[in-house]
Amino acid sequence: MPNENRISRRGLFAKLGILFNGLVAMVLAVPIVRFLLSSVMRGRAGGYLSWVPLGHVSEFPEGETRLATKTVDTACGVRRIAGDQFQVFAVNCAHLGCPVRWFPQSGLFMCPCHGGAYYRDGARASGPPERGLFEYPHKIENGLVTIQAGELFTPGPSAALTGKNPTCA
DSSP states (O other): OOTTSOOOHHHHHHHHHHHHHHHHHHHHHHHHHHHHHHHHHTTOTTGGGSOEEEEEGGGSOTTOEEEEOSSOSSOEEEEEEETTEEEEEESBOTTTOOBOEEETTTTEEEOTTTOOEEETTSOEEESSOSSOOOBOOEEEETTEEEEOOOSOOOOOTTHHHHOSOOBOO
């Protein structure tokens, strides 16, 4: 056998290492690509911008705050101020994102993680959060309260300074 066609032990292991690294890269790339293309592959491109119905206006009595969980993947607090005026809150604490609970007896949203409390209008009552609860953009169409629930709420540094509840969108 000629020496030109022979492969050395070092060359063999180098080629096997490149092959193994390529296989590992492929195994890691498949779930990443599937995650990045999931909304397009499922036909939900732009789905995070869609409006999600929470329920009929009559399901939310005036002056009360209720937790809406029936038609939404994520729960949210709905407060009907009067008539067609609503506030819709994300149920995540503005401090570290823990889920807050609504206590109708005291009229407060309470965070179990660090003791944050919010009034029924979403404003900060006490605890470590620097601002009130985040509000979802909402509208009323055909008697249904709908929210745009897909975007993550990420207020800028000025959100705590304005004193207003930043929107989620």
